[in-house]
Amino acid sequence: MGMTMTQKIFAAHAGLDKVEAGQLIEADLDLVLGNDITSPVAIKEMDKMKVDGVFDKDKIALVPDHFVPNKDIKSAEHCKCVREFAYRNQITNYFEVGDMGIEHALLPEKGLTVAGDVIIGADSHTCTYGALGAFSTGVGSTDMAAGMATGKAWFKVPSAIRFNLTGKPSEWVSGKDVILHIIGMIGVDGALYKSMEFTGEGIKNLTMDDRFTIANMAIEAGGKNGIFPVDDLAIAYMKEHSNKPYTVYEADADAVYDEEYTIDLSALKPTVAFPHLPENTKTIDEIREDIKIDQVVIGSCTNGRISDMRIAAKVLKGRHVAKGMRCIVIPATQAVYLQAMEEGLLKTFIEAGAVVSTPTCGPCLGGYMGILAQGERCVSTTNRNFVGRMGHVESEIYLASPAVAAASAVAGKITCPCRL
Numbered sequence: 049m050g051m052t053m054t055q056k057i058f059a060a061h062a063g064l065d066k067v068e069a070g071q072l073i074e075a076d077l078d079l080v081l082g083n084d085i086t087s088p089v090a091i092k093e094m095d096k097m098k099v100d101g102v103f104d105k106d107k108i109a110l111v112p113d114h115f116v117p118n119k120d121i122k123s124a125e126h127c128k129c130v131r132e133f134a135y136r137n138q139i140t141n142y143f144e145v146g147d148m149g150i151e152h153a154l155l156p157e158k159g160l161t162v163a164g165d166v167i168i169g170a171d172s173h174t175c176t177y178g179a180l181g182a183f184s185t186g187v188g189s190t191d192m193a194a195g196m197a198t199g200k201a202w203f204k205v206p207s208a209i210r211f212n213l214t215g216k217p218s219e220w221v222s223g224k225d226v227i228l229h230i231i232g233m234i235g236v237d238g239a240l241y242k243s244m245e246f247t248g249e250g251i252k253n254l255t256m257d258d259r260f261t262i263a264n265m266a267i268e269a270g271g272k273n274g275i276f277p278v279d280d281l282a283i284a285y286m287k288e289h290s291n292k293p294y295t296v297y298e299a300d301a302d303a304v305y306d307e308e309y310t311i312d313l314s315a316l317k318p319t320v321a322f323p324h325l326p327e328n329t330k331t332i333d334e335i336r337e338d339i340k341i342d343q344v345v346i347g348s349c350t351n352g353r354i355s356d357m358r359i360a361a362k363v364l365k366g367r368h369v370a371k372g373m374r375c376i377v378i379p380a381t382q383a384v385y386l387q388a389m390e391e392g393l394l395k396t397f398i399e400a401g402a403v404v405s406t407p408t409c410g411p412c413l414g415g416y417m418g419i420l421a422q423g424e425r426c427v428s429t430t431n432r433n434f435v436g437r438m439g440h441v442e443s444e445i446y447l448a449s450p451a452v453a454a455a456s457a458v459a460g461k462i463t464c465p466c467r468l
Contacts, residue, residue: 049068049302049304050299050300050301050302050303050304051066051067051299051300051303052208052243052245052299052300052303052304052305053181053243053245053275053277053297053298053299054183054205054206054208054243054245054272054273054275055067055068055069055205055208055243055303056297056298056299056300057164057165057166057182057183057297058073058075058166058183058203058205060164060295060297061075061076061077061078061166062074062075062076067205068205069205069206069207069208069304070204070205070207071204071205072202072203072204072205073202073203073205074200074201074202074203075166075200075201075202075203076166076199076200077107077166077167077168077195077199077200077201078107078165078166078167078182079107079108079109079155079160079161079165079167079168079169080107080108080109080167080168080169080192080195080196080199081108081109081110081111081151081155081167081168081169081170081171081174081192082108082109082110082111082130082169082170082171082189082192082196083110083111083112083113083114083151083170083171084111084112084113084114084115084116084123084126084127084130085114085115085126086170086171086189086192087110087126087129087130087133087170087189087192088126088129088130089170089189089190089193090170090189090190090192090193090196091129091130091133091193093189093190093193093194094193094196094197097193097194097197099197101137102137102139102196102197103195103196103197103198103199104199105137105138105139105140106140106141107199108137108139108140108141108196109139109141109142109143109151109155109160110130110133110134110139110141110142110143111142111143111148111149111151111154111155112126112127112130112131112143112144112145112148113148113149113150113151113154113407113408113409114408114409114413114415115127115408115409115415115416116145116148116408117145117406117408119415119416130142131144141158141160143158145406146382147382148381148382148407149380149381149382149383149384149407150347150348150349150352150380150381150407150408150409151169151171151349152171152173152174152176152177152260152264152349153260153349153352153353153380153381153384154380154381155177156176156177156179156180156260156285156289157289157381157383158289159286159289159290159291159292160290160292161177161180161182161184161290162180162182162286162290162292162293162294163180163181163182163278163282163283163286163294163295163296163297164181164182164294164295164296164297165177165182165183165184165294166182166183166184166201167182167183167184167185168184168185168186168187168191168192168195168201169184169185169186169187169192170186170187170188170189170191170192171186172186172267173186173264173265173267173349173350173431174186174187175263175264175266175267175271175272175273175274176260176263176264176349177263178263178266178273178274178275178276179256179259179260179262179263179264179274179276179282180276180278180282180285180286180294181275181276181277181278181282181294181296181297182275183273183275184273185272185273186267187201204241206241206242206243206272206273207242207243207304207305207306208242208243208244208245208303208304208305208306209234209238209239209242209243209244209245209305209306209307209308209309210245210246210247210305210307210308210309211230211244211245211246211247211248211308211309211311212247212248212308212309212310212311213226213246213247213248213249213250213251213254213311213313214248214249214250214310214311214312214313214314215250215253215312215313215314215315216250216253216313216314217253217254217313217314217316218314218316219466220318220449220451220452220464220465220466221313221316221317221318221449222258222261222359222449222450222451223254223255223257223258223259223260223261223262224261224319224350224351224429224447224448224449224450225316225317225318225319225449226254226258226262226311226313226316227261227262227264227265227266227268228265228319228320228321228326228329228447228448229311229316229319229329230262230269230309230311231265231268231269231321231326231327231329232319232321232326232327232328232329233309234269234309235269235327236268236269236270236325236326236327237269237270238269238270239266239269239270239271239272240270240271241270241271241272242270242271242272242306243271243272243273243274243275244266244269244271244273244274244275245274245275245299245305246259246262246274246275246276246277247277247299248310250311250312250313251276251277251279252279252281253313254313255281255355256281256282256285257353257354257355257356259276259282260353261350261351262274262276263275263276264349264350264431265326265350265431268326268431268432269326277298278294278296278297317331317332317333318331318332318448318449318451318452318464319331319332319448319449320332320335320427320446320447320448320452320462321433321446321447321448322433322446323433323435323444323445323446324433324434324435324444324445325433325434326431326432326433326447332452332462332463332464332467335462338461339425339446339461339462340425340460340461341373341425341426341427341446341456341460341461341462342372342373342374342420342424342425342426343373343374343375343376343418343420343424343425343426343427344369344373344374344375344376344426344427344428344453344454344456344457345376345378345411345412345418345426345427345428345429345430345438345453346360346375346376346377346378346402346429346450346453346454347376347377347378347379347380347405347410347412347429347430348378348380348409348412348428348429348430348431349380349409349412349431350429350430350431351429351430351449351450352378352379352380352381352384352407352429353380353384354379354384354387354388356380356429356450357377357379357384357387357388357393357450358391358393359449359450359451359454360377360393360397360450360451360453360454361388361393361396361397361454362451362465363450363451363454363455363458363465363468364396364397364400364402364454364457364458365396365400367400367458367468368399368400368401368458369400369401369402369457369458370457370458370459370460371460372460373401373457373460374403374418375397375400375401375402375403375454375457376402376403376405376410376411376417376418377397377402377403377404377405378404378405378406378407378408378410378417379404379405379407380407381407382407384407385406385407400457400458402457405417411426411428411430411438411439412428412430412431412432412437412438413432413437413438414436414437414438414439418438419438419439420438420439420440420443420445421439421440421443422440422442422443423440423442423443424439424440424443424444425443425444425445425446426438426443426444426445426446427446427448427452427453427456427457427462428445428446428447428448428453429447429448429449429450429453430445430447431447432445432447433445433446433447446462448462451464451465452464452465455467455468
């Protein structure tokens with residue numbers, strides 16, 4: 049019986065020849081991640097442990113991104129706690145305002161995540177780095193503390209689901225539509241504690257940004273992680289961004305999967321997740337009624353990369369957002385912000401009546417920069433649309449791609465660019 053990609057990575061990091069689904073292992077960690085919400089809890093736990101510093105100052109990343117620039121005194125105190133810990137322990141990869149970004153877009157950009165790594169982060173969307181062929185998953189702050197102290201973590205080896213991707217997406221269909229389609233198909237618990245492993249010739253038709261988006265939302269299907277094979281495009285990305293050595297793992301031909309699905313990318317349509325779960329999906333063709341909206345958010349660790357900015361600007365170019373519409377654009381990192389400025393995308397956004405924010409998670413988790421009032425509706429390129437996620441419990445969030453979000457901002461209702 050062979051091993052999946054994830055199982056091979058785990059075996060290597062546990063010093064074992066073979067692992068099986070359900071097995072408990074202790075694995076060496078290549079990177080431990082925390083942000084301004086989760087790190088203070090982990091830091092307090094480390095204080096209780098009375099350990100002498102961190103296991104490796106180069107293998108910890110601390111990224112204040114949720115409430116920064118600080119929105120209030122409490123968030124300022126959280127960031128101060130993280131900042132002082134980073135300085136005290138000489139953490140190499142601490143990113144302050146002006147150099148920071150939304151963590152899951154920032155770390156690959158900075159070259160801190162590569163194929164074959166085992167990465168934990170005290171944030172559920174840490175599964176993003178599977179796009180590069182790494183095992184990465186979210187953990188609690190206590191596990192983060194143990195990881196920072198010891199460089200190790202306990203795991204139950206997950207079983208796997210294989211998604212065989214074929215074909216080429218049509219215009220206006222992106223990685224966001226692919227993962228929303230999958231979640232709509234299997235449900236928010238369809239991959240519970242399983243590795244979502246993507247294979248097939250269709251992968252070559254997905255950009256790295258598409259893959260980051262898909263892996264990012266594996267957790268929304270309950271997945272332990274999402275992971276892609278390491279092809280020439282992934283290798284080129286790592287060579288451009290990182291000096292770290294990487295290791296390519298491939299699933300065995302006789303690897304065991306709990307389920308297998310084949311998805312023809314050419315058959316997919318722009319897809320929207322309706323309130324209040326990511327599984328409540330409809331294609332743009334299935335939306336018959338006019339759903340008026342009050343706000344659009346384009347950004348987040350899911351869809352705040354430069355390709356997302358470009359597609360939104362393409363839709364907004366020469367157009368204006370609907371009267372009364374609030375359209376908020378949030379580049380995911382300083383580098384994305386700068387590139388968008390140099391390409392004239394920020395000018396396009398502003399001329400279209402949108403506002404552009406510094407990198408921050410902001411409204412995605414109801415932090416700030418776009419909180420919803422009672423009865424308001426928002427089309428967002430973020431990853432969750434739970435009750436009260438962006439503000440009032442009687443507000444509504446519709447998850448969509450940057451193309452659909454930008455088109456909806458122009459129309460004042462949910463639509464796609466092909467209908468403008």
